[in-house]
Amino acid sequence: MSPLLRVSGLSKRFGGLVAVNDLHFDVMPGEVVGLLGPNGSGKTTAMNLISGALRADAGQVLFDGVDLARERPHRIARLGVARTFQLVRVLASMNCRENVEAGLAFRPHGLHGRAAHSEAERLLARVGLAGRETLAAAELTYIDQKRLELARALALQPRLLLLDEWLAGLNPTELRTGIALVRSLRDEGLTVVLVEHVMDAVHSLCDRCVVMSAGVRIAAGPTREVLADPHVVKAYLGE
Ligand code: ADP
Numbered sequence: 227m228s229p230l231l232r233v234s235g236l237s238k239r240f241g242g243l244v245a246v247n248d249l250h251f252d253v254m255p256g257e258v259v260g261l262l263g264p265n266g267s268g269k270t271t272a273m274n275l276i277s278g279a280l281r282a283d284a285g286q287v288l289f290d291g292v293d294l295a296r297e298r299p300h301r302i303a304r305l306g307v308a309r310t311f312q313l314v315r316v317l318a319s320m321n322c323r324e325n326v327e328a329g330l331a332f333r334p335h336g337l338h339g340r341a342a343h344s345e346a347e348r349l350l351a352r353v354g355l356a357g358r359e360t361l362a363a364a365e366l367t368y369i370d371q372k373r374l375e376l377a378r379a380l381a382l383q384p385r386l387l388l389l390d391e392w393l394a395g396l397n398p399t400e401l402r403t404g405i406a407l408v409r410s411l412r413d414e415g416l417t418v419v420l421v422e423h424v425m426d427a428v429h430s431l432c433d434r435c436v437v438m439s440a441g442v443r444i445a446a447g448p449t450r451e452v453l454a455d456p457h458v459v460k461a462y463l464g465e
Contacts, residue, residue, distance in 0.1 A: 229288075230255045230417050231276070231386060236285035236295070238271050245271040247441040249285070253386070258408075258418040260432035260449065264462055268441040269421045273390050276419070277309045278302040289386065303332050308384035310375045310392050318364035322350055325363050325374055329381030349377040353407060369400045376407070387411065389420040393427045405430055428453070437461065 229252035236249040246268040253259045261269050274280040276287050278299035287294040294302050308329075317325050326346035330337040337345055347359055353373040358366070363374055372392060379387060393404045405427050412418060412431070422428050428435065428449060435452040437445040439461040445452050452458055 227254060229253055230290060231419070232286070232288040233272075233276065234286050234288070236272065236275055236287065237283050238268075238275055238280060239283050244441050246275065246282075246438075249438070249441075249443055251436045251443065251446055253417060253419060255385075255417055256412070256415050257433045258412050258420065258431050260428045260435040261419060261421045261438065262428065262435050262452075262458075263438035263444075266440075267438040267461075269438055270390060271441075272438070273309065273388050273419075273421060277307060277388055300332070303382055304334055306383065306385035307388065308379035308382040308386075309388035310372070310379055310390060316363040316366075316371050316374050316378075319362060321360045321362050322355055322366070322374055322377075323347065323359040326350060326377045326381050329378035332382050346377075346381070349380055350374075352380065353377045354403070369396055369404070372396075372404070373407075380411075385417060387416055387418045389418060389422075391421055391423065393422060393424050401426065425453070 231253040234250045236246055237244065238246040249272055261272060263269055271280065275282045276294060278294060278297055282295040285295060289305060289307060292305060317328060323346045326349050327342045330342045330345055350356060350359060353376050355370060355373050355377065363371060366374060393401060396404055401424065408431055432449045434447060435449050436443060437452060437458050444461055445455045445458050
């Protein structure tokens, strides 16, 4: 089987700082891969490079044979790569259904009208927001805004979902629900790359992890092995 995503030689510099330095990793179809590392190690920059929000200085992001590093964000979304953001981004003044419909319009054969209405309702129910269709996004609690952002990402019918600290800031009960939701997406065959600091989530969701420190990959492999690696422990403790 060939990888769905192959990141190779990926680099990004901000002035004198090399935020991502020759990053490489593969993601197989159906896998959940965690992108880990201490603050400032380049994880969000890597996600921005993969989703096209930033242009790489060097390297490739091959997604099903297409180099995303050369594509614009809208086209990347249409190719089937969806993401959520570290700071939740919902369209605050629009209601939940309209938020999801905004995502549906991005499908290669965009959905509109009644079809969009019912698909938006199905997706809202999928993430646990049934009955909130006409509520303004701004009125939702924090976790529900996260659910809404996920529904909008799923509206693209992604083949690859990028989650940037989607589980951060949740209380223990919400965290369990959130983990179960992501796991159910994996069970449906969705491929996921996630940046996550919540170790319970990493343990229960990630098949494999890639660990970065100061822009460089310092470890990669099955989650349990990677998290026990002394180099990784040291990077996290900042020794
Ligand atoms: P992480 O997500 O692992 O916390 P980031 O990718 O956000 O790390 O940041 C990696 C490094 O790049 C940090 O030193 C950060 O300050 C720097 N950086 C990130 N974005 C920018 C930017 N737009 N301009 C300048 N420096 C940036």
